[in-house]
Amino acid sequence: MAEEQNPQQVILTKLKNSFYNSADFVAKPISWWENEVAILCFYSSIVNKSDVERIMYFFKNNLRDDSLYWGESVYTTVIPLDEKQLAKFLCDGETIVVRLKTKEMIRITLPEMAYRQTEEPASEHVIQGSREGLVENFEVNVSLIRKRIKSHKLVVKQKYIGNETHTTISYLYMEQLVDQEALQLIEERLDKINIDLFYSTGQLADYLEDSVWSPFPQLLKTERPDRIIASLHEGKIAIISDLSTTALIGPTSFFSFYQTPDDFNGRVITGSFYRMLRIFSFILAVFLPAFYIAIVSFHFEILPLELSNQIKSDIENIPYRPILEAVILEMTIELIREASIRLPTAVGQTIGIVGGLVIGDAIVSAGLVSNMMVIVVAFTAIASFVVPSTEMNASIRFLRFPFMILASFFGFLGIAFGAIILLIHLLNLTSLKRPYMSPIIPFNPKAIHKIFFRTPFFKPAKHPKSFSPKEDGK
Known part of the structure; x- marks a missing residue:
């Protein structure tokens, strides 16, 4: 007759198999009160082993005859044994003691998850104000x-x-x-x-x-x-x-993406000025290349004669239409931007500066694009980078391409058509079922000035409302 396996060993084997014999999974027997054997489980990659040894030593030496196990406290909880919950608690960074005799498990909260220290967010720099940022904890x-x-x-x-x-x-x-x-x-x-x-x-x-x-x-x-x-x-x-x-x-709302903490940390006048400048940058970033393409393709007559002649002489040797000029330059800027992001910081900055200067000069000297197109695309890039939100920045860079295509085929009429479609989309867009263009749509005359101006903090005021939150105490 085959020798019966030790129940303790059976449970240990089952536990290790349940966790696929992971190298950082620890499951070992420990002595309990009145010679009872329990099983200690934890992930060594999440929990500090020395903390486990210290807390186990403390509890072992404080077990009493009238207390079969630790009572529930800030750090411990006693619950019925459940394999699914056991796996979840261990993955959350907890230490578990499994009592085979009573079919219970004791949760001990001793997590030591690795996370960074707080530091200023790389994508949200401010001149004045807090330097703290969120971490992965x-x-x-x-x-x-x-x-x-x-x-x-x-x-x-x-x-x-x-x-x-x-x-x-x-x-x-x-x-x-x-x-x-x-x-x-x-x-x-x-x-x-x-x-x-x-x-x-x-x-x-x-x-x-x-x-x-x-x-x-x-x-x-x-x-x-x-x-x-x-x-x-x-x-x-x-x-x-x-x-x-x-x-x-x-x-x-749409306008929230154009506000920064610096608006409120600085002077009222300067905060208002830069807020208006950022909103104006949206118009430049989306429409400036399309506006230039429409002018040189269909509407030269609206320019002063001297400026018109200068632009004509600048583009007369370019072998293709302005839309291709713009696409070449825009794609070049996007490639340089992507390269500077993916490379280490010091190298990325060098690539951005040197790449922009060298490629820009070479592409103009080769007669592939005109000087005026370089100026227009450079202004457009600067205007798009003014946006505080990286996501809105990416959206703006994408939007200029449809407008450039419309301008190359239909001139100002195409830009007007695209602007109407864009406006309709924005007016119908919602954020959690709230109007995206609030407080313009629906129109709120008491809040409309906050889009462009930062009001001073003279005295305690009512809670600001972007939509319709309830007043405190009502």
């Missing part, structure tokens, strides 16, 4: 927000997304200020997410946005806690995850 991110909003009205809710990844998604809002309809919509859309792997905020945005096929982002992305706080104060909702330093904020 939920608790750190929430603490950055809570230390700025010391109010019990700040609510944090959690959900888990991804059947395999079990990623923590948290959404924050201010009770009594939040837009309740937008909050309900976010909760409904989060509940409908059913995917195996969740690894980026881009996935989350696809599920939460009203129109994923629109070139315009409908959720504001930021890595700055101060910007999140300002949005929460306006009745918006912020969504953060453990996987990214980027928070999603909604509902948002």
Whole structure:
């Protein structure tokens, strides 16, 4: 008769097989009260071994006859043994003690997930103000927000997304200020997410946005806690995850993408001026190349005679139409931009400067493009980079191509037609069912000035409203 296997060894083998004998999975027997044997489980890549040894030594020496196991505390929880929950808790960075005798497991929270220290976001530099940014850790991110909003009205809710990844998604809002309809919509859309792997905020945005096929982002992305706080104060909702330093904020409007913390950290007049300049840059970035193509292709007569003759002499030796000139230069700038992003910082800056100068000079000297087209495309690139939001920046760079094509075939008529289509799209676009062009549509005369002007903080005022959050206390 074959010798019966030790039950303890059977459980150990089963546990290790359940975790596919992963190199960092630790499962070992430990002595318990009254010679009872339990099994200690944890991931050594997530949990500090010395912390486990220290806490185990402490608890072992404090077991008493009238306490068969540790009671529930801040760091421990006793629950019935469940294999699925066991796997989830271990992947969350917890240490588990499995009691074979009572079929219970004791959760010990000793996580040591690796994450970066807070630093200023690379894509959201400010001249004045906070230098802190979000990191890939939920608790750190929430603490950055809570230390700025010391109010019990700040609510944090959690959900888990991804059947395999079990990623923590948290959404924050201010009770009594939040837009309740937008909050309900976010909760409904989060509940409908059913995917195996969740690894980026881009996935989350696809599920939460009203129109994923629109070139315009409908959720504001930021890595700055101060910007999140300002949005929460306006009745918006912020969504953060453990996987990214980027928070999603909604509902948002088109004009929110053109505001920066520097608007409020600096002088009223200068803040207002630069806000208007950024909005004007949208018009330049989208329409300037198309406007130039329309002029040189169909409408030379609107230019002063001297300027007209100068442009004609500049382009007379170019072997193809202005649209091809513009596309060549635009694609060259996009290639240089992509190369400078992918390369290390020092090398990327060199590529951007040297590449732009060398290629620009060579392409003009070769007679492939005109000097005027280089000037137009350079102004356009600068105008597009003024936008504080990287996502809106990408949308603007994309939009100029359809307008260039329309201008090359139909001149000003094509630009006007494209502008009407763009305006109709913007007016019909929504963010969490709220108008994207608010406060223009629907028109709000009390808030319209905030698009262009930064009002001074003379005295405490009512909570600012981007849409229709409830007033505090009502």
